[in-house]
Amino acid sequence: MNPASRSAYLRAMQVDSWTLRRPSCEPAAPRVDDWTGLEGEVAGCERCGLCRGRTQTVFGVGDRAADWFVIGEAPGAEEDLKGEPFVGRAGRLLNEMLRAIGLARERVFIANVLKCRPPGNRDPAAAETAACLPYLERQIALVRPKILLVVGRIAAQSLLASVEPIARLRGRVHGFGPERVPLVVTYHPAYLLRSPAEKRKAWEDLKFARRVFAGVK
Numbered sequence: 001m002n003p004a005s006r007s008a009y010l011r012a013m014q015v016d017s018w019t020l021r022r023p024s025c026e027p028a029a030p031r032v033d034d035w036t037g038l039e040g041e042v043a044g045c046e047r048c049g050l051c052r053g054r055t056q057t058v059f060g061v062g063d064r065a066a067d068w069f070v071i072g073e074a075p076g077a078e079e080d081l082k083g084e085p086f087v088g089r090a091g092r093l094l095n096e097m098l099r100a101i102g103l104a105r106e107r108v109f110i111a112n113v114l115k116c117r118p119p120g121n122r123d124p125a126a127a128e129t130a131a132c133l134p135y136l137e138r139q140i141a142l143v144r145p146k147i148l149l150v151v152g153r154i155a156a157q158s159l160l161a162s163v164e165p166i167a168r169l170r171g172r173v174h175g176f177g178p179e180r181v182p183l184v185v186t187y188h189p190a191y192l193l194r195s196p197a198e199k200r201k202a203w204e205d206l207k208f209a210r211r212v213f214a215g216v217k
């Protein structure tokens with residue numbers, strides 16, 4: 001059947017027809033992301049004003065095929081100097097929290113919503129988060145983790161596009177992105193250093209996350 005009569009036939013049958021927008025001889029150009037390209041883009045990023053104050057970008061570390069992807073807010077002073085997330089006091093507590101559920105730091109992937117340090121460790125501005133979040137989304141797509149563990153209100157609200165307080169976001173399984181990757185929220189280790197009485201709740205969150213993971217692995 002020639003293409004014209006094929007469309008007439010499909011129209012008569014009330015079937016939606018479609019046509020290729022490019023000649024069929026032309027290969028499709030899927031946008032294949034890769035770590036090297038992404039790291040280079042992040043290292044040279046000037047999407048927001050934070051690039052002017054940084055020592056370096058803080059891309060993320062860990063196992064690039066990890067089941068667990070841990071997400072924080074933004075680099076602090078020590079992370080900015082070292083180029084690695086969670087290396088200060090909060091980072092040491094994060095390592096302990098992970099160890100408590102049987103995870104070595106090297107076995108997870110760790111990154112922040114923002115790749116550059118906000119001056120004076122202020123909260124990220126909405127425009128900075130909007131500019132930087134696509135990098136994290138691409139990292140998640142590359143790692144393909146089984147679970148996202150999000151630490152702190154700011155990271156949780158950014159990823160979930162929510163204004164709910166952290167008390168309402170923890171204790172539930174959220175789904176992230178088109179793949180609905182299970183996402184569990186807990187307190188930020190820097191907050192736990194300031195409010196050690198909340199560590200008990202964080203421990204409940206970690207055990208909850210471990211149960212969620214056991215259900216999806």
Ligand code: URA
Nearest residue numbers: 072073074075085086
């Ligand atoms: N706090 C964060 O959220 N991320 C870091 O990398 C360090 C401290």
